[in-house]
Amino acid sequence: TMGYWILNEGPTVLILLLWLGLNIFLFVYTFLLYEKSEAYAYTRVLLGSSLAWARASAMCLNFNCMLILLPVCRNLVSFLRGSCSCCRGSMRRQFDKNLTFHRMVAYMIVLHTIIHVVAHLFNIERYHRSQSVEAGELLNRLSFLGKNPNESYVNPIREYSTNTTKELFVTIAGVTGVVITVALILIVTSSTEFIRRSFYEVFWFTHHLFVIFFIGLIIHGAGRIVRGQTSQSLLHHNLTYCKDHSWEWGNVSQCPLPQFTGSEPATWKWVIGPMILYICERIIRFYRSQQKVAIIKVVTHPSKTLELQMKKRNFKMEPGQYVFLQCPTISPLEWHPFTLTSAPEEDHFSVHIRIVGDWTGTLYEACGANGKGFIEPWNLPRIAIDGPFGAASTDVFHYQVSVCIGAGIGVTPFASVLKSIWYKLCDPNTSSKLQKVYFFWICRDTYTFEWFTDLLVSLEGQLSEKGKSHFLSYHLFLTGWNESQAAHIALHCDEKRDVITGLKQKTFYGRPNWDIEFKKIADNHPGNSIGVFFCGPKALSKVLCKMCHCYSSADPRGVHFHYNKESF
Incomplete structure (x- = not known):
């Protein structure tokens, strides 16, 4: 219904409309500024509307590059989510969509990069063409400026014989522009779902090209290839008259030679704040990575699932939260997210890791889970932990009725929730809104059930003892099943307990x-x-x-x- 949609999706739509509105405003405002401003009248003579397209897209790039780092400052997002614990659930849920917003901002950066690059390709060609004899008197006059003392240029292509392709690789704006574009292409193309799932390491390493991207972005404006007339020059230079009388420049009082200057680099002003926040984020992560984590137990489960039980000083968690895990012996740089499967009431915390890639496979072997030999506790690989961080399932206890749905390994967030329920039922002094x-x-497949059914069996027994089976x-x-499994299931279908789970x-x-x-x-x-x-998977998410x-x-x-x- 529309009422429900507004209640649940209203904040999301409002944020998106605000973001899109700001993009549109900045683009239109900057476009009109460069299309109408007298300071860029002569630059427009050389370049036409491609000047405004290039500058408007650059402004939107500054704005979106300011935003792109904020959603991935996970400590900041987790802090803000925790600070909003007294707010409506629909407001808290906005912080759970941080990666979705990160991707949307990235798409906007790609769009404006394309506009910016195409516009500047036109600009370079038009600068070059303005140096030709066929360009006309005004264009030639503008392009000639700067060749004599006490003159300032407006056309950065100084000679018609200039090789524009070579110019692209010897100027600050050209080199940084190429570097930024290549970095962005690599980051975006390696961020597809297929790459993330099948070659996570490729995704992780190429994503860190953002460092080069931001360095290039800050330096890019130092080239100052877009030049406008100075305010002092505009006071003495009668633009209306002089534009049509270029042969009189420097010879009559109302037409002194126009003076030009490049725009001050402004990108750093947009991105400096988020960059400082992100640096602080990385410092926090580094500090946490140096804290000692002890693996107290390694458990192997069917379907190549590894359970690590760990302890860390002053580690506090809530049901449904997740951590980032690093194993320096495998990779000193890679961090992978895993949902906590233990309850806050337990004296340890645990994660269940499904073996699906190189990193998880190497960890599986390093922990001795491949059965090739017993590994003493002190020989287990060193583990670093960052977190815990808030996630959607931490709100399970904020409702009277909650529906938890997991698909495959997607059940892990609810292991923590169900364990916490079990402990709360054991403690008569604990009250909960959840009913x-x-x-x-x-x-x-049936093997996936095995590691989780022990918890369900104990929870089922506990609820029955407490007279809360209805809870x-x-x-x-x-x-999925095969013929032999189907026959076995059919043979035992009349038994009191389930033949697969024992429930x-x-x-x-x-x-x-x-x-x-x-x-x-x-x-x-x-x-x-x-x-x-x-x-679980995206397709089922849409259905739910x-x-x-x-x-x-x-x-x-x-x-x-x-x-x-x-x-x-």
Whole structure:
């Protein structure tokens, strides 16, 4: 419904409209400034409208390059998210979309880079053409300026014989422009989902070309190739008359030779603040990386999943948070995000790592999980931890009713949540707003269930003992099986406990019918605000987001589903 959409997506749309509005304003304002300003009248004679296109896109590049670093200052984002704990959930959720905003700003940078580069290619050609005899008297006169003492030039191409391609690689603006563009192309092309998933190291290393990008960006304006008439020159030079009487320049009082100067470099003023913040961010990360982390237990689970149980002094966490993990012996530079699967009440913290790439594969072997031999605790690889950081699932306890949906390894955020629920039920002095949890887990094979079902079995028993079996409603879905597994399942289908998980709740085979599930939840909890938390693939995320829209009531007093997706 429209009311639900405004309530949940309104802040997001407002932020996007504000950002787009500022981009449009800066572009139009700068475009008109260079298209109408008298200071650039003679520059426009040489370049035409491509001057305004180049400068307007440059202004938007400055603005977006100011923003691009802020969403990846994860300590800042986590701090702001924590500071907004008293705010509405829809406001807190904006901080969970930091990477989405980072990507959108990157797309805007690409767009304005294309405009800027194309406009300047036209500018270089027009500067060059203005030096030819066929260009005309005014263009020739402007291009000749600066060849005599006490004159300032407006055309940076000084001779018609100049090789413009060579000029591109010997000037400050040209060299830095090429470096910035190449760095941006490498960063963007290596940021595709395929590269991130299959060659994460390539993505990680090329992304750090942003250092070269920003250095080049700051230096780029020092070339000052776009030059305008000085304010002092405009006072004495009658532009209206002199523009059509270039042969009289320097010979009559109202037409002294026009004086030109390049624009002061301004990019550094835009990016200095975010760069200082990001440097502080990296200092914090470095400090944390030097703190000692002890691996107290290594557990191997089916489907090549590695569990690391660790301890670190003064480490405090909340259910559903995540950390960045580094192993210096594998790579001194790479940091990888992993959801914490332990509860705050435990005396350690843990992560579950699925082995899917070079880095995780090397860690798997370094921890002795390949079964080739026992590794003494003091011979385990050194681990560095940055975090913990807030994520969407930390808000599970802010609702009376929460729906947790995990797909495959995407169940990890909810391991921490369910463990915390277990500990809260064990402690009679702990009160919680949360009254009901619906848990859905969709898996491709039976092996994936194994590492998580122990937790569910103990939680099921604890809830039964406390007389709170109704508190947790869990649904496990198996989407892949072979003939022998199917026969085994059919043979034991009448037993009291599930043949795969050992739980009282039987496993479902196939995919959930989300229409039925959401309608059932909506009917069970009329008038409630229900938090829906998901970690898994993008395609399923879109389906669940749509379900939240469809089954939220238009009546403010009706049921409302609030969608939250893990993103790190």
